Structures are given as structure tokens and as C-alpha cells.
Amino acid sequence: MxxxxxxxxxxxxxxxxxxxxxxxxxxxxxxxxxxxxxxxxxxxxxxxxxxxxxxxxxxxxxxxxxxxxxxxxxxxxxxxxxxxxxxxxxxxxxxxxxxxxxxDANCAALAEVNFGVAKGLSDVLFLVLGTGVGGAVVVDGKVHHGKHLFGGEFGFMLMDDRHSFSELGTTIRMAERYNKRTGENLDAIAIFEKAFAGDEIAQEERDVFVFNVAKGIFNLQYSFDPELIIIGGGVSQADWLIPTLQKELVRLVELNKDAEMLPQITVCAFxxxxxxxxxxxxxxxxxxx
Known part of the structure; x- marks a missing residue:
């Protein structure tokens, strides 16, 4: 069948x-x-x-x-x-x-838990870095929807006193900030290339993006204590993303002397x-x- x-x-x-x-x-x-x-x-x-x-x-x-x-x-x-x-x-x-x-985000998470990078795991978070930040919460192998069906809507999290995760943790908003500061009209891929080539403004905006994604992951780890956090969305396929986030997560753990647990992160398979x-x-x- x-x-x-x-x-x-x-x-x-x-x-x-x-x-x-x-x-x-x-x-x-x-x-x-x-x-x-x-x-x-x-x-x-x-x-x-x-x-x-x-x-x-x-x-x-x-x-x-x-x-x-x-x-x-x-x-x-x-x-x-x-x-x-x-x-x-x-x-x-x-x-x-x-x-x-x-x-759809819940489906993507179930794909990874049942057949992909999280196969055999029970408690997993799926973090989607797209036009906004979304995702899914999987507990005991099943999606946790929440009372108001907002389980996994990580983008609403406040990263400071006025900016949300979706504002500071997406490449779309990173590109908007860079273009506003420079008067250019570049997409995120071009801005990342300029950052790695030494452009200071591009580096600053890339660092804002990376720091806030790492902060979001750190906070989610200590809120839900998942076995694994899976990252999806277009930027997840950048080969530099996971190593860069891992370095930032190590720094965050070292800054918080009570934190001993380093989040385990990977990119989606499917x-x-x-x-x-x-x-x-x-x-x-x-x-x-």
C-alpha cells in the first residue's frame, strides 16, 4: 500500500x-x-x-x-x-x-525524526531560518502543538527589549540592514561574500545574524533541553554556518558560568x-x- x-x-x-x-x-x-x-x-x-x-x-x-x-x-x-x-x-x-x-514546518521535523538526521531520537527542535524564524517542537517523537497551536513559533521570541528573533536572526533582515547602511541592493549571499572578503559593514551585519541565531539556539536548548536542534531554511546549506554557530555557542556557554551543556546542532537532511x-x-x- x-x-x-x-x-x-x-x-x-x-x-x-x-x-x-x-x-x-x-x-x-x-x-x-x-x-x-x-x-x-x-x-x-x-x-x-x-x-x-x-x-x-x-x-x-x-x-x-x-x-x-x-x-x-x-x-x-x-x-x-x-x-x-x-x-x-x-x-x-x-x-x-x-x-x-x-x-509544513512540523512535517519537516517529522521527516527528520522518522527518517533523517534525528532518526532514533525522541526530543528534537527544528529551527527554520527563512523569511522569518519558525520551526517545530517534537516531544516523545510527536509534534507538540501547544494550546494555541503556536508550538515552534520561535520567531516571536524577544532577543532584546524590542527586537524579535525573526528580526535579528534572518538573512532577509540582515540584507535590509546592510543595504540601508550602504545604499546598495545586495542579497544575503552577496553580503556574506563581502563579509568573508573583509567588508566591515558586511562583517558587522553577518555577526549580528550569527550571534542572534546562536543566542536563540542557546535559549531554546535551556528551555526545552532537546537531544538535537536541526536547522533548516536556505542559509542552512551554507558550509560555514554550523562551524561558525558552534564557535559562538561555545563562547556563550563560557560566558554563562552556570551553563555546562553545549547545544547539539546539525542541518536538515531532506x-x-x-x-x-x-x-x-x-x-x-x-x-x-
Whole structure:
């Protein structure tokens, strides 16, 4: 038996067959701008897969705050038409199959815990450094959603008396600060290159980014005491990031004489496939007998 896994994104929707821990027959299409086209496209994909594969269900990764109890995607995203009604029940009716839905960052975390760099671990944090800072909390192998479905919304953490983690711990905001100071219009990659080449302003802004990511990791380690903190997002693929963060974490531990525990950090394994794989893991947990 196989699953159809679907990753709903703001610009594209990816899908794949998931069998025995692996993805196959992957594809994608542009995300529709209305609910009816959304239903039609997804139903067509389900029917296409059922012609050639014995599909036992549909596992979905979605943006927003997914309420697993009600089947409603709460909060907000770039796709307002998927929010605030029981979309899980509607999709099950249209597909004629069991459906599971989970938040995309939570799916990425489940992918790593079940099949990736955190396989065999129980308590893990997943930190996503994107346009903002997000993530997931995994306790005893399961996502901790929190009372208000804000588990893993690390970006709201205050790093000083007025700046949030999302403001100081993302490359997008780093680039904004650099460009405002210099009058240039560079992206983060170019700014990092200038920093390593000796540009003082670029170095200053890179150091602000690194220090605040390390501070966030340090605080999360001593708040949740996870076995591992996994870092995702585009910047996670920079080969200098983990060694640089590790040096900063050592410095923070040395500064805090009561702190003896050095956070264990690594980067995610699955990158663009994480949400599809994690959606399958969530389906297995949702319908576990």
C-alpha cells in the first residue's frame, strides 16, 4: 500500500507517491488562486495515482496553524481560501480516502525524526531560518502543538527589549540592514561574500545574524533541553554556518558560568523533500492503530 503525499506551497503544490520510506513519481503544479480550482487539481492528482497505485490515503503538508482535532487550518497564509473551515472533511469526501493534514514546518521535523538526521531520537527542535524564524517542537517523537497551536513559533521570541528573533536572526533582515547602511541592493549571499572578503559593514551585519541565531539556539536548548536542534531554511546549506554557530555557542556557554551543556546542532537532511516525507510520517501517526 502507498500514500499520496502533497505539499501545499504559496507558489506551487508538490506531490509524490510514498512507499516504504521513499518518494516516487514526483510532480508539481502551480498553486491555484481559488478554492474550486484547488479542489479540482488535487482530485485529478488523486484519481491519476489511483489508476496505477493502490493508494491507502492522502497525506498533506500545509501552511498555517493546523488544528489536528478539528480538521481546520487556522491562522493565515498566502492561501486564504484554505483557512477556517473543516478542509480535512471536505477533502476526504472528495477523495474517498483518509486524509491527514499537518503544518509544513512540523512535517519537516517529522521527516527528520522518522527518517533523517534525528532518526532514533525522541526530543528534537527544528529551527527554520527563512523569511522569518519558525520551526517545530517534537516531544516523545510527536509534534507538540501547544494550546494555541503556536508550538515552534520561535520567531516571536524577544532577543532584546524590542527586537524579535525573526528580526535579528534572518538573512532577509540582515540584507535590509546592510543595504540601508550602504545604499546598495545586495542579497544575503552577496553580503556574506563581502563579509568573508573583509567588508566591515558586511562583517558587522553577518555577526549580528550569527550571534542572534546562536543566542536563540542557546535559549531554546535551556528551555526545552532537546537531544538535537536541526536547522533548516536556505542559509542552512551554507558550509560555514554550523562551524561558525558552534564557535559562538561555545563562547556563550563560557560566558554563562552556570551553563555546562553545549547545544547539539546539525542541518536538515531532506531539504525540498522534507514536507512530503514528513506528511507521510504524520499520516502514520494520525491513523496509528
Amino acid at each position: 502507498a500514500l499520496l503525499t502533497i505539499d501545499i506551497g504559496g507558489t506551487s503544490i508538490k506531490y509524490a507517491r510514498f512507499t516504504e520510506g521513499r518518494l516516487g513519481d514526483q510532480g508539481a503544479f502551480a498553486t491555484p488562486d481559488n478554492l474550486e480550482d484547488f479542489y479540482q487539481h488535487l482530485t485529478a492528482i488523486v484519481e491519476q495515482f489511483r489508476e496505477n497505485t493502490d493508494i491507502c490515503g492522502v497525506a498533506i503538508s500545509a501552511p498555517g496553524a493546523v488544528n489536528k482535532r478539528s480538521g481546520v487550518i487556522e491562522g493565515a497564509s498566502a492561501l486564504p481560501y484554505i483557512h477556517n473551515f473543516n478542509i480535512q472533511a471536505e477533502l476526504e469526501k472528495r477523495f474517498g480516502l483518509p486524509v491527514s493534514i499537518e503544518n 531539504k525540498n523533500d522534507a514536507n512530503l516525507i514528513g506528511a507521510a510520517a504524520d499520516f502514520a501517526q494520525t491513523y496509528a492503530k
